[in-house]
Amino acid sequence: MRVRHNPLLLLVFAFQIWMLVDAIRRQEWLWTLFIFVFPPFSALWYFFMVYRASTSVTQGFELPGSGSRKRIKELEVLIHNLDKPHHYLELGDIYFQKGNLAKAEINYRASLERDPNDIDARAHLGQCLLRQKKAQEACPILYQVCTENPKHDYGYSLMAHAEALAALGDTNGAIAVWQNVLKDHSYARARVQLGELYLSQNQRDLADVEFRGTISDDKHAPGYQRRRDRSWVRKAKKLLA
Numbered sequence: 001m002r003v004r005h006n007p008l009l010l011l012v013f014a015f016q017i018w019m020l021v022d023a024i025r026r027q028e029w030l031w032t033l034f035i036f037v038f039p040p041f042s043a044l045w046y047f048f049m050v051y052r053a054s055t056s057v058t059q060g061f062e063l064p065g066s067g068s069r070k071r072i073k074e075l076e077v078l079i080h081n082l083d084k085p086h087h088y089l090e091l092g093d094i095y096f097q098k099g100n101l102a103k104a105e106i107n108y109r110a111s112l113e114r115d116p117n118d119i120d121a122r123a124h125l126g127q128c129l130l131r132q133k134k135a136q137e138a139c140p141i142l143y144q145v146c147t148e149n150p151k152h153d154y155g156y157s158l159m160a161h162a163e164a165l166a167a168l169g170d171t172n173g174a175i176a177v178w179q180n181v182l183k184d185h186s187y188a189r190a191r192v193q194l195g196e197l198y199l200s201q202n203q204r205d206l207a208d209v210e211f212r213g214t215i216s217d218d219k220h221a222p223g224y225q226r227r228r229d230r231s232w233v234r235k236a237k238k239l240l241a
Contacts, residue, residue, distance in 0.1 A: 012040050015040070015043060015044075015047075016035065016039045016040055016043045019035055019043040019046050019047055020032065020035045020036060020043070022046075023035055023046060028046075031046050034046070071094065072091065072094060075087050075090060075091040075094075076091070079091070083114070084114070085110075085111040085112075085113075085114035085115035085118060085121065086115075086118075088107045088108070088110040088111035088114070088121075089107070089108065089111040089118065089120060089121045089124070091107045092104045092105075092106075092107030092108040092110075092111065092121075092124060092125075092128070093124060095107060096124065096127070101128055101131055101132050102132075104124075104128045105125065105128050105129065105132070108121055108124055108125035108128060109125065112125065119145055119148060119149060119152060120153075122141055122144065122145050123141075123142065123145040123152055123153060123157045123160075125141060126138045126139075126141035126142040126145060126157070126160060126161075126164075127142075127156075127157070127160050129141070130142070130160050130163060130164050130167070135163075135164045135167035135168050136168065138164045139161070139164040139165065139168060142157060142160050142161040142164055143161055145157050145161075146158050146161050146177075150180065151184065154185070155181050155184060155185045155187065155190075158180060158181050159178075159181055159187065159190055161177055162174045162177035162178045162181065162190070162193070163193070165177060166193070166197065171197055171200060171201065174197055175194065175197050175198070175201075178190055178193060178194035178197070179194065182194065186213070186217055188214045188217065188218065188229040188232035188233060188236070189229070189232055191210040191211070191213055191214045191217075191232075191236070192210065192211065192214055192236050192239075194210050195207040195208075195209075195210035195211050195214075195236070195239065196239070198210065199239070208240060210236075211236040211237075211239055211240040212236075212240065214229075214232060214236040215233060215236055215237060215240070218233045
């Protein structure tokens with residue numbers, strides 16, 4: 001009864017339920033137990049340690065820009081007064097990180113209207129289109145970027161190209177690109193998705209090599225990387241089993 005008539009307690013209770021449901025969905029059973037037995041502090045701890053660090057639609061694509069409201073206002077003023085392409089690019093990156101892909105796309109395109117040769121603006125537009133499930137449009141943009149610089153954005157542009165090819169049904173093309181990524185990097189995102197494509201071609205042994213490699217790398221990775229790759233490692237264990 002106290003919860004029903006106290007808006008603050010109702011808000012705290014709703015937050016606990018939200019975190020509890022999220023922990024169950026992610027199969028974080030130890031966290032589920034803590035949140036259930038020791039609310040509300042466990043729920044708050046889970047929010048910062050797991051929920052905010054978990055994979056989202058833009059996770060793993062690291063771009064400049066603080067994402068703050070203050071910086072957005074500053075960029076809007078600069079754009080109004082100077083109309084420079086790099087200001088549109090930075091604003092697009094901020095919106096991308098915030099998950100507002102429609103606004104990010106608008107700003108990337110505005111940047112390219114003013115400087116069509118900017119490789120960062122083209123790559124980030126390709127990433128943005130891919131996250132909006134516009135693989136048909138994203139693929140040629142990402143291909144051109146990766147042809148010019150295969151190591152662009154530390155391999156993230158190349159990974160996006162592989163994902164675009166896979167989304168379009170070009171399994172062999174995607175496998176070749178993932179193999180190229182793994183020549184220079186050992187990203188869990190790359191290894192697991194390559195393993196999944198091997199499975200689709202009934203190449204279980206090759207798939208298991210990637211899954212085991214993902215799990216092995218995770219044991220020696222720093223904390224921030226383990227949090228970032230949590231969902232990929234979980235998927236690798238599930239597919240290996």
